[in-house]
Amino acid sequence: MSRRRKLEKFAEILAFDHVYEMSEPGRPEVKLNAFETKDLRGKWREEAFGNDHPICLELACGRGEYAVALARKNPNTNYIGVDIKGARIWQGAKIAKEEGLTNVAFLRIRIEQLALYFAPGEIDEIWITFPDPFPAKENRRMTAPDFLSKYYQLLNNHGQIHLKHDNLDFYDYSVETVEKDKNFKIIYKNEDIYRDELFNPDLSIKTYYEIKHLVDNRTIKYLLFVKNG
Ligand SMILES: C[S@@+](CC[C@H](N)C(=O)[O-])C[C@H]1O[C@@H](n2cnc3c(N)ncnc32)[C@H](O)[C@@H]1O
Structure with missing residues (x-):
C-alpha cells in the first residue's frame, strides 16, 4: 500500500466515532475522532457502547474479521478489535460503519499496554487471531507468560481465550505455556480444525x-482455555 493511501486511511480513521487510539504514551485516556479524549477504563460498556453487554476483544485483529463477523452474529455482545496498525483497522472499521454495526469498535494500541485501557475483570472473552509467531523471540509471542498474566487480570471469572494459528511451533509453545500457568485451564485443542x-x-x-x-x-x-475461577 502506498504511503499516500496509508495517510488517507489514517485521516479517515480520525473521523470514525468507533475507533479509539492512544492519546499520550503511558496515559490511560484514548482519543476518539480528532476532538475527544476519554478515560474509558471500567466504562467501555456504558460509555463506548451505551449498554451493559459483555465485552469480547479480538487481539492482533488486523482487519478485524472476527470482531466484525461476531458482531453481526451476536448483537448483544460488544466487540473491540485491537491492533497497532491503523491502515488494517481501517478496513474493519469501514465495514462496521457501512453496515451500521453499533456493537463493534477498534482500539489502536500496542497489546502490551492493554491494562492501561481496561479495568480488571472488564473483559469477558478474547480471540487471538494469527498473531505474529516471533520464531526467535518467545517473550514477544502473544501467549508468552507476561501476556497471559495481563489477560488473567483483565478477564472476569471464567473468561475464555480462543487462539487460532497456522504455525505448529507457536501453537505447541502456547499449549505448553498455558498448561504451565495455574491461572488457566485448557478446554479444547485441535491441530487441524477443518479435518473434523x-x-x-x-x-x-x-x-x-x-x-x-x-x-x-x-x-x-x-x-x-479459560480462567480458573
Ligand atoms: C499476522 S497479522 C494477523 C492479522 C489478522 N488477525 C489476520 O489473521 O488476518 C498480526 C497482526 O498483529 C499486529 N501486532 C503485532 N504485534 C502487535 C502488538 N504488540 N500490539 C498490537 N498489534 C500487534 C500486527 O499489526 C498485525 O496486524
Whole structure:
C-alpha cells in the first residue's frame, strides 16, 4: 500500500466515532475522532457502547474479521478489535460503519499496554487471531507468560481465550505455556480444525491471514482455555 493511501486511511480513521487510539504514551485516556479524549477504563460498556453487554476483544485483529463477523452474529455482545496498525483497522472499521454495526469498535494500541485501557475483570472473552509467531523471540509471542498474566487480570471469572494459528511451533509453545500457568485451564485443542466437524461454528470465520495459510495448504490450529475461577 502506498504511503499516500496509508495517510488517507489514517485521516479517515480520525473521523470514525468507533475507533479509539492512544492519546499520550503511558496515559490511560484514548482519543476518539480528532476532538475527544476519554478515560474509558471500567466504562467501555456504558460509555463506548451505551449498554451493559459483555465485552469480547479480538487481539492482533488486523482487519478485524472476527470482531466484525461476531458482531453481526451476536448483537448483544460488544466487540473491540485491537491492533497497532491503523491502515488494517481501517478496513474493519469501514465495514462496521457501512453496515451500521453499533456493537463493534477498534482500539489502536500496542497489546502490551492493554491494562492501561481496561479495568480488571472488564473483559469477558478474547480471540487471538494469527498473531505474529516471533520464531526467535518467545517473550514477544502473544501467549508468552507476561501476556497471559495481563489477560488473567483483565478477564472476569471464567473468561475464555480462543487462539487460532497456522504455525505448529507457536501453537505447541502456547499449549505448553498455558498448561504451565495455574491461572488457566485448557478446554479444547485441535491441530487441524477443518479435518473434523468444527468444535465451534465461529471457527468457520476466516481472517485475511487464515485464507492465505489455507491457500498454502497449512492446517489451522485452535486452542480454547479459560480462567480458573
Ligand atoms: C499476522 S497479522 C494477523 C492479522 C489478522 N488477525 C489476520 O489473521 O488476518 C498480526 C497482526 O498483529 C499486529 N501486532 C503485532 N504485534 C502487535 C502488538 N504488540 N500490539 C498490537 N498489534 C500487534 C500486527 O499489526 C498485525 O496486524
